[in-house]
Amino acid sequence: MILGRTIAAALCAGAAGLGVFALAAGDAWAFGGKKAASTDEVPETTAGTTGSAPAIGRASDEAALKSWCADLDAEVNRLGWTLPPCDWRRWKLGGTSVRGRPLVYAEFGNAQAEENTTLIFSMVHPDEITPLYVALQLVQWLGEHPQSLTEARVIVAPLVNPDGFYAERRTRTNANGVDVNRNFGTADWSREALQKWRKRFGGNPRRYPGTGPNSEPETRFQVRLIEEVQPHKVLSVHSPLNFMDYDGPMSIALKQFPKEYVHKCLELRSRVKAQHGGFFPGSLGNYAGQERGIPTLTLELPTADARHAHGYWERFKEGISTVIRFEVPAYVFREQGGDGGSVN
Numbered sequence: 631m632i633l634g635r636t637i638a639a640a641l642c643a644g645a646a647g648l649g650v651f652a653l654a655a656g657d658a659w660a661f662g663g664k665k666a667a668s669t670d671e672v673p674e675t676t677a678g679t680t681g682s683a684p685a686i687g688r689a690s691d692e693a694a695l696k697s698w699c700a701d702l703d704a705e706v707n708r709l710g711w712t713l714p715p716c717d718w719r720r721w722k723l724g725g726t727s728v729r730g731r732p733l734v735y736a737e738f739g740n741a742q743a744e745e746n747t748t749l750i751f752s753m754v755h756p757d758e759i760t761p762l763y764v765a766l767q768l769v770q771w772l773g774e775h776p777q778s779l780t781e782a783r784v785i786v787a788p789l790v791n792p793d794g795f796y797a798e799r800r801t802r803t804n805a806n807g808v809d810v811n812r813n814f815g816t817a818d819w820s821r822e823a824l825q826k827w828r829k830r831f832g833g834n835p836r837r838y839p840g841t842g843p844n845s846e847p848e849t850r851f852q853v854r855l856i857e858e859v860q861p862h863k864v865l866s867v868h869s870p871l872n873f874m875d876y877d878g879p880m881s882i883a884l885k886q887f888p889k890e891y892v893h894k895c896l897e898l899r900s901r902v903k904a905q906h907g908g909f910f911p912g913s914l915g916n917y918a919g920q921e922r923g924i925p926t927l928t929l930e931l932p933t934a935d936a937r938h939a940h941g942y943w944e945r946f947k948e949g950i951s952t953v954i955r956f957e958v959p960a961y962v963f964r965e966q967g968g969d970g971g972s973v974n
């Protein structure tokens with residue numbers, strides 16, 4: 631049965647790629663190599679467009695980045711997390727949120743690495759909390775180990791939706807009340823997004839897809855990053871559903887992977903709780919994975935409890951390093967179509 635086989639293969643691809651459950655915490659990361667110069671920065675254009683001049687990499691906005699860091703440090707403190715102070719120099723501006731907060735990202739590794747670019751998002755849903763810690767620790771680790779990234783480029787946007795995070799009461803949605811993971815301009819958005827939201831979710835405001843496709847600055851920020859860095863794979867970190875999901879080319883199938891990869895995949899598949907929940911207009915998985923053929927993994931951490939965040943980092947860091955190291959075979963990008971589904 632094609633559907634079943636594809637789903638199994640897809641989930642297995644996710645499982646093996648993340649390798650999260652079989653790998654011991656504390657295993658050394660070893661990408662091997664040296665860091666190259668970062669890419670030139672380009673000026674930001676007006677928000678609201680996703681055209682030829684992406685707003686990624688505005689060279690300097692020291693005040694905004696310093697304020698972003700100050701807010702982050704204060705909140706990290708309140709959450710009881712022990713993390714190094716935020717260094718504004720590390721971050722680049724990629725846009726501003728509905729409330730005018732910086733939308734930031736950091737870049738690591740070899741900017742000239744043409745074969746292996748990984749784009750990592752976290753906190754698309756700001757009330758999920760634990761993904762922030764994992765992303766910030768990842769950024770810290772990548773910053774401290776530049777020699778480990780020779781043939782890989784990694785871009786991390788740790789707080790995609792800051793307004794909901796800094797709201798008095800944290801929200802899943804952004805400041806416009808939109809679920810940013812239902813707002814991507816997928817082909818079916820106009821026809822189905824609002825209809826499915828009403829029918830399937832009873833109009834639950836936590837999942838409101840917005841007034842139109844790509845209407846939100848936090849969505850456009852992600853779209854611009856995808857367009858600008860042209861990732862070979864995307865990882866989005868969420869919580870608390872405790873599973874992994876895969877969207878992307880069907881050609882990531884067992885038979886087409888190298889033998890050792892297949893073995894690892896089979897070994898891991900039985901340990902992974904995986905779920906498959908159908909398709910949603912406007913989700914990142916549909917937008918990047920299905921429609922653009924970029925292998926897109928969603929890692930759902932087990933809880934949103936800040937006290938467990940450090941444990942999740944320890945548990946998942948090796949898996950995330952596996953994702954970063956993994957080179958998606960070139961044939962994958964020659965294929966059309968995709969499979970998988972977004973439940974997050």
Ligand SMILES: [Zn+2]
Binds near residue numbers: 754755868
């Ligand atoms: Zn989520």
